[in-house]
Amino acid sequence: MEVTIVGIKWDEILITGDPIILGSQIAILLTSLGIIGGLTYLKKWKWLWREWITTVDHKRIGIMYIVAAVLMFFRGGMDGLMMKAQTARPEMSILDSQHYNEVFTAHGVIMILFMAMPFLIGLMNVVIPLQIGARDVAFPQLNALSFWLFFSGAMLFNIAFVVGGAPDAGWTSYFPLAGKEFSPGIGNNYYAISLQIAGLGTLMTGINFIVTILKMRTKGMTLMRMPMFTWTTLITSVIIVAAFPIFTVALALMTFDRLYGTHFFTVAAGGSDMLWANLFWLWGHPEVYIVILPAFGMFSEIISTFSRKQLYGYKSMVVSIVAIAVLSMLVWVHHFYTMGSGALVNSFFSITTMMIAVPTGVKMFNWLFTMRKGRIKMTTAMLWSLAFVPNFVIGGVTGVMLAMGAADYQYHNTLFLVAHFHYVLIPGVVFAVFAGLYYWWPKMFGFMLNEKLGKWHFWLFVIGFNVTFMPMFFLGLNGAVRRAYTYSAESGFAPLFMLSAVGSVILAAGFAVFCYNIYWSIRYADRNISSDPWDARTLEWATSSPVQHYNFAKLPEVKSLDAFWYMKKNNEGITLKDEEIEEIHMPSNSGLPFLMCVAFGIVGFFLIFEWHLLAAVSTVLIIAGLIYRSFDYNDGYHIHKDEIRKTESTWKKMEGKVNNHVS
Amino acid sequence: MKLKMLVLSLVTAVPLLFLSGCEMVVFQPQGPVARSIMELINWSLMWMLLVVVVVFGLFGYIVWKYREKPENMGYEPPEEHGSTVLEIVWTAIPILIVIALTIPTVTTLYDLEDVPAGYEEKEPVVIHVTSADWKWIFSYPEEGIETINYVNIPEDTPVLFKLTSAGTMQSFWVPALGGQKYSMNKMETELYLVADNPGSYMGRNTNFNGRGYAQMEFEVLSQTDEEYDAWVKEVKETAPKLTEEKYMELLKPTHLGRLTYSNTHLAWINHADHDSELVTDPEDYRYHGYQGKIFDQEDKKSNEKDTTDVENNEEDHGGDHSGH
Amino acid sequence: MSANVNTSLPLEYQTEQSRMNILGFWIFLGAEIVLFATLFSVYGVLYKNYAGGPTHQDIFMMKEVMIQTVLLLTSSFTMGVAIWEMRRNNKKGLIGWFILTLLLGAGFLFMEINEFIHYIHEGATMQTSAFLSSLFVLLGTHGAHVTFGIFWATMVIIQIAKRGLTPVTARKTFIIGLYWHFLDVVWIFIFTFVYLKGMVL
Ligand code: HEM
């Protein structure tokens, strides 16, 4: 039966006929109703709008990023578990091949673009302005817009599997498969449009953080006195600005191909599928460094804090991140050595790729030597950072093996590769965001996550991770390929696949403990803690926890690296004299970024369904938003001295009688 | 304590897995191409193991020795900025390792482009490989035969596979015999393989190309020269002829079992030609979900749509195994 | 953030927020350079894939393109004069030259649209071949930037008229100036690598 009214096939919009999807549809409906009902019942709508949705405060935006990222981690993780369940035994039929394809596509995209990146950007948002002694980012409203565009893109992508059909060509979305010639459903339109919207937000974040870090550092903080996380954020932002426009173009051309019948990547009429592969990885490889570099920065901070030592070889750390950033743009071909570009090309890219191991090795040794002669305190945050070292080394050495073009002919597209990049991304990014979350949680909320639960979380997750992914190396070497929804019993893959599936359950248990830890800590954790519970070294710990919205009553002055450590040691610059208090200028909240999120969501949705007229008409919403913004001369407001005096004396008084939870 | 346990268990688990790994196909090469890659892999493994041992050792030692204990709570670590000598050391050593890996990588890369060493004298057998959704088509232009989802080759003879695709991109891989290479429409890539001995080897696609990808496998059967010649002869005498119409039917997105013909499709189309026509039909790829607009090429309108066929495809989507 | 004003600098640089906006815009232009560089590379890969459709020589109209080029180059010059008038604190002069700039831009756009219509009449559409896809999208992206610039500049002219020359309106004008010159540079590359090269080859 076909129901077509005004050119829209109404009966095809919702995906029907599959129990898992029906269940999800019902679950989504019930959850939405629950949230709406709960907010109404608790009369929280106004609060939500005033305090969160319209906020331009970098700390709150950061927290919203993190909340969204944790939710996306849950979704992506469920996808991972579904795949592990499906391949636990040969010839299983939990998912059919089409669903498996949709699931690994969603998993890859969500984990990288909607989990790893927002998680890191969230922590960057919370921490960076504080670390450089600033009151906000350079463009607070743009920052809010960045978040809301990310959110818009993420939500669009997430509804795909219940509305209209999910993308199913892998997170790399290779052509010609992803083109209309071989994927006529609209599923892959979701990929093109929603990543475009989210990507615009990321690009703005990049610009915002470059300007923030270059222009808003407090007095005395020269470039070479910046904390390592600030350095990595700066370099990451540069990579974002250099790489994301390539993705913008690639996605736009994909959109043209799929929506308007052009021939960029098609087989017919002179298009080139290899062009897509090149453009994708020209962005895609830098992208993995966009997620790994901030993580490196966070590990640097945490390892230094809990070893009670300055970061070893600070200068060489800076040089190596710059070197990694440069090299990251010169290696993209290693993703398709097997395309037959010839020995010369492959040799060149083998060498550039292997060269990345050199600066990375330098960083490894610097971390180790930071700990040497230190006094290593085994907090949960530190445990994550410690586990990072050996696990990431495994990811790194297998990376070097994959970099060797000729050897890659045997590893390419196998589970060896899948194991490798999970050994890079999970220790490199996931361990880092967990470490960062445990570390900065008290700064964000004024209480700590439970350390004991934290250790359960840690051990389950790390063991589960290794049990899940170590077997995949061997499966790959034995001929098991990626993205295959099943395998035959004769293949002999069954035992290792089973082991891997068991591992993923342990991993999931770790994640469950993490969620429980958040719940437990929100309910029961001690609120009476110091603003500097870890005896840390950088400026974000020089102010109250949770941080007052103006960050610092008086902007701190920096005389050396690890500024706060030396402020504490020399006891200078910590106290606030009454005559130093001045009025503080702050930006006003704005509802516009959220409205733009809605507008982009609507236009994006219509484009995905190829309802061009509706899309064109609703573009008016976006234009209206831009015009409104152009004529908006709201200049913010001032915080009066009395209010500052009151806030400051409250938290400083608290400091005297806190409970110490760490030593 | 726990940390030490973790390190210990990791350190013991890995070699154990390696031992069991001797059976892995990549480490059991059945021909000179796969062997040269395995040698490269082994060489890299040795160095990588060295790196792992050094870093893990250093890591275990430092973390164990400098962990906080009740006895050393009063210890305040010294201020230390770095050491130029050490920095140079741990920059230089990785560079040396990279060089040690680069040289054999580059030489192997060049070697793999050509007939394997020692086989230059023998005239290679040329086999055109056409990958389609979701089957492998092998054409022997010299012999004038075509097989689907299996390929017979003479042992100890270099075989030149000329790869192309009828549509989506695939990757041709016979791990026991050598590395893989992509097959792409309007393009031809080449791959030399040699089998040392008679035997049956698994080959497959490694580049994801839609619903039928998991089962896109084929068998490589290496035979003695006599067996091979006999097989060619038999095929030529007994196998049916492939017609163009039948060929177009084969290209539809389906799983087929093994098929054999006594002529090749190269007579009417070689998908590697730059101006060859794309003969697949997007209509055949319709599946669940909201359907978008398809942009047909004018010249392809002649392809009639056969509705019964579309239904057949939908039935075998999660699909049964190709026949072997 | 803080509104401390440094009056020794040109108007558009006087506040810290303005200096940050201008730096931010320079970085944005860096991103735009990457964007256009990517489009040029795409064109560079596909420009000979005519797929049996029309070629460069079949469709290009060099006389019209020359006029477009002159219009856009002149508009870049008048934009420079406008900024110069702004520095002299001459609001009237600024608005006058600014409007002239936009008129020239609109003239360019009018000709470009005509050019596209001509191509389509010749049977050269975006869907015909990879060459034409990349040509239309490269030119179209540039044209869309010009269109956006005209609308944006109109907003700013209204603001200057209403509020006079303030640090904020001066900064907005200055930023549009940067944007406009950038589009001019992109056009020079298009003119050289698309039209000239296309006619010669
Ligand atoms: C949390 C536990 C995780 C599990 C159980 C898991 C599991 C998997 C599995 C089973 C696959 C598909 C293998 C295949 O059949 O090809 C996969 C692919 C992938 N995973 Fe994960 N993964 C996890 C976490 C992550 C994280 C944290 C990231 C990134 C930050 C990530 C990124 C990817 C990517 C990019 C792919 C490739 C998708 C594609 O082939 O298009 N995964 N993962």
Ligand SMILES: [Cu+2]
């Ligand atoms: Cu890469």
Ligand SMILES: [Cu+2]
């Ligand atoms: Cu190709």
